[in-house]
Amino acid sequence: MTDLKTHLHTYLKAQRAALLLKLDGLSERDARLPRTPTGTNLLGLVKHAAACELGYFGETFGRPSDLVLPWEIEGVDPDDNEDMFATETESMADVLAWSQACFDHADATIEALPLDAPGTVAWWPPERNRVTLGQIIIHMALDEARHAGHADILREQLDGRVGLRSEGNNLPEWDEERWAEYVGRLTRIADRHG
Numbered sequence: 001m002t003d004l005k006t007h008l009h010t011y012l013k014a015q016r017a018a019l020l021l022k023l024d025g026l027s028e029r030d031a032r033l034p035r036t037p038t039g040t041n042l043l044g045l046v047k048h049a050a051a052c053e054l055g056y057f058g059e060t061f062g063r064p065s066d067l068v069l070p071w072e073i074e075g076v077d078p079d080d081n082e083d084m085f086a087t088e089t090e091s092m093a094d095v096l097a098w099s100q101a102c103f104d105h106a107d108a109t110i111e112a113l114p115l116d117a118p119g120t121v122a123w124w125p126p127e128r129n130r131v132t133l134g135q136i137i138i139h140m141a142l143d144e145a146r147h148a149g150h151a152d153i154l155r156e157q158l159d160g161r162v163g164l165r166s167e168g169n170n171l172p173e174w175d176e177e178r179w180a181e182y183v184g185r186l187t188r189i190a191d192r193h194g
Contacts, residue, residue, distance in 0.1 A: 005115045008137045009107075015144035016103055019046050020096075022151040026158075028092050032085065035154045042154055043095055044085040045147045050099035051083040052143060056136050057106035060119040065105045067098065110137060 002010075022042050023031050031043040051069055058065050070082040086095045115134035122129065131139075156162050162171055174182070 005110070005134070005137075008115075008134065008141065009110050012110075012137055012141040012144065013107075015141055015148050016049065018148040019049055019144060019151055022148075022155045022161075023092070023096075025161075030158060031092050034085075035157065039081075039085065040150060040154065041085055042151055043092055044083075045151050045154075046099050047086065047095050048083045049144050049147055050102035053106040053140060054102040055123075056121070056140055057109040060121050060131065060136060061109055061113060061117060061133065062119075063105070063109050063112075065102075067101055067105065106140075109133075 023046065026042065032041055034041050047070070054065060054067055054069060057063065058067075070076065071078040071080070073082070076082055086092060110133065113133045115132060115137075117133040119131050119133065119136065120129050121131055121136075152162065172178075
């Protein structure tokens with residue numbers, strides 16, 4: 001039987017993989033292009049997840065890294081939201097390499113510490129900033145699952161590519177006509193309740 005820490009870590013890694021999958025085959029432009037009124041973009045979601053993992057599995061547990069968080073770069077205003085997009089000077093390859101280094105640092109922390117290892121999240125309110133490694137693994141897996149869901153929708157709107165692990169493997173294998181009928185049915189139902 002797999003121990004709980006390994007089990008939780010596996011869920012976190014699955015969310016990372018889901019996020020990274022949504023970049024598969026995209027051009028730099030498509031990976032970077034804002035797709036919502038608030039600028040959400042696929043490459044930015046990966047960069048944000050990596051930055052969060054670096055903070056939560058680094059500073060929180062007294063395990064600093066040589067990696068620099070986007071808002072700690074000289075000349076960057078923390079309110080510039082630079083963890084949510086690739087800057088003019090960063091290529092997609094740069095962001096992915098930095099993200100992998102962040103994930104590797106997080107993995108090393110998870111492997112080194114027990115689930116009940118204490119930590120302090122400096123950016124949380126004092127009344128709830130004392131945590132354990134187990135809490136943070138769960139927190140990050142849930143946060144990344146949320147962002148993987150964002151990425152699912154953005155990618156589907158971009159080119160119709162869907163699925164958790166590979167195209168279409170967790171959806172009905174319908175052709176375009178069947179999907180159009182399905183969407184039409186849902187629209188009629190919604191209209192009846194409008």
